[in-house]
Amino acid sequence: MTTRPSARIPLTVIGGFLGAGKTTLLNRWLRAAQGRRMAVLVNDFGALNIDAALIEGASGDTIALTNGCVCCQIGDDLSRALIQVLEAPTPFDAVVIEASGVSDPWRIAQLGMAAPELALEGVIVLVDAGAVMAQVRDPLLTDTLERQLEAADLVVVNKIDRVEAEELARVREWVSATAGKTPRFETAQAELPMVLLDGLSLAGARSARDEPGCTHEGHAHQGHGHDHGAQFDTWSCRPERVFDAGALRAWLRDAPAGLLRLKGLLRTGDAEWSEIQFAGRHGTLRKLAAPGHATAVLAIGLQGQLPRAALAAAFERDGQAPAS
Numbered sequence: 589m590t591t592r593p594s595a596r597i598p599l600t601v602i603g604g605f606l607g608a609g610k611t612t613l614l615n616r617w618l619r620a621a622q623g624r625r626m627a628v629l630v631n632d633f634g635a636l637n638i639d640a641a642l643i644e645g646a647s648g649d650t651i652a653l654t655n656g657c658v659c660c661q662i663g664d665d666l667s668r669a670l671i672q673v674l675e676a677p678t679p680f681d682a683v684v685i686e687a688s689g690v691s692d693p694w695r696i697a698q699l700g701m702a703a704p705e706l707a708l709e710g711v712i713v714l715v716d717a718g719a720v721m722a723q724v725r726d727p728l729l730t731d732t733l734e735r736q737l738e739a740a741d742l743v744v745v746n747k748i749d750r751v752e753a754e755e756l757a758r759v760r761e762w763v764s765a766t767a768g769k770t771p772r773f774e775t776a777q778a779e780l781p782m783v784l785l786d787g788l789s790l791a792g793a794r795s796a797r798d799e800p801g802c803t804h805e806g807h808a809h810q811g812h813g814h815d816h817g818a819q820f821d822t823w824s825c826r827p828e829r830v831f832d833a834g835a836l837r838a839w840l841r842d843a844p845a846g847l848l849r850l851k852g853l854l855r856t857g858d859a860e861w862s863e864i865q866f867a868g869r870h871g872t873l874r875k876l877a878a879p880g881h882a883t884a885v886l887a888i889g890l891q892g893q894l895p896r897a898a899l900a901a902a903f904e905r906d907g908q909a910p911a912s
């Protein structure tokens with residue numbers, strides 16, 4: 589095993605498909621940080637960074653990287669953000685990058701490793717147990733999902749509360765076929781023993797794996813060759829009006845085809861804000877304890893499949909509740 593010079597700051601990349609639970613994991617980690625100064629870089633693929641608003645940044649600094657995928661479109665923004673982190677007057681104890689749900693986390697890890705001050709601890713990839721088998725059957729998504737899994741040092745099969753035993757068995761089979769013997773943890777709400785995140789286990793996994801630019805399981809990561817901007821489409825708006833919570837829930841239950849991911853913060857009363865989430869064909873609306881958030885909605889789908897008209901009708905039309 590290689591040892592890390594103490595001056596180097598550990599870097600962890602959290603990847604996984606849209607809505608798999610990356611922000612949920614990050615928030616758990618930040619809550620357990622116990623005074624460690626963590627720099628958090630969050631890439632949201634759309635024009636608005638909802639994740640940055642949903643991250644509980646009490647124990648660290650959060651930098652939002654928006655309007656593109658850091659692995660293939662806005663890599664320079666990531667490099668600049670890393671320089672900003674590394675030049676901070678009070679040094680950070682750790683750097684965590686939350687990849688966008690469409691990105692190749694290995695490519696992000698490579699960009700991070702270009703900074704000699706950083707030492708890669710590992711790549712954690714989350715899988716939405718309830719959605720992944722349907723997603724991987726879509727030929728337009730298979731490659732993105734497989735690349736993500738192949739990049740992992742730790743696979744977290746999340747949302748196991750959403751699946752029956754037979755479906756979980758199918759997910760296990762797919763994970764084994766794609767990620768081989770990579771360590772795996774099955775959970776709900778991204779609940780992991782924190783020891784898995786603090787580098788002890790991941791560093792061991794990393795040392796046994798290929799170095800940057802090598803081939804994983806026969807899959808070449810060097811020639812990334814993807815433009816997620818061409819593959820995925822986003823839509824966003826900043827609705828100021830007050831929404832009816834019941835109508836929003838009904839809209840989520842019958843969400844339009846082609847919507848892969850939606851998230852946002854909306855007003856649901858005069859002094860009430862709610863977080864709206866849709867992933868893996870499941871939607872939730874949750875009242876936020878603290879009032880006064882900037883409202884925003886972001887949606888992601890495959891190019892040509894994102895239901896823009898339905899989204900505009902639901903969220904842009906002034907003074908009307910979304911069609912239920």
Ligand SMILES: Nc1nc2c(ncn2[C@@H]2O[C@H](COP(=O)(O)OP(=O)(O)OP(=O)(O)O)[C@@H](O)[C@H]2O)c(=O)[nH]1
Pocket residue numbers: 604605606607608609610611612613639688689746747748749750775776777778849851865866867872
């Ligand atoms: N039922 C269930 N819901 C979960 C679980 N983990 C997370 N969620 C919910 O799934 C939704 C998406 O979770 P996030 O943590 O935002 O997912 P993400 O991977 O960060 O999403 P993107 O950054 O948009 O790709 C949220 O509403 C979470 O509360 C789980 O284990 N079970």
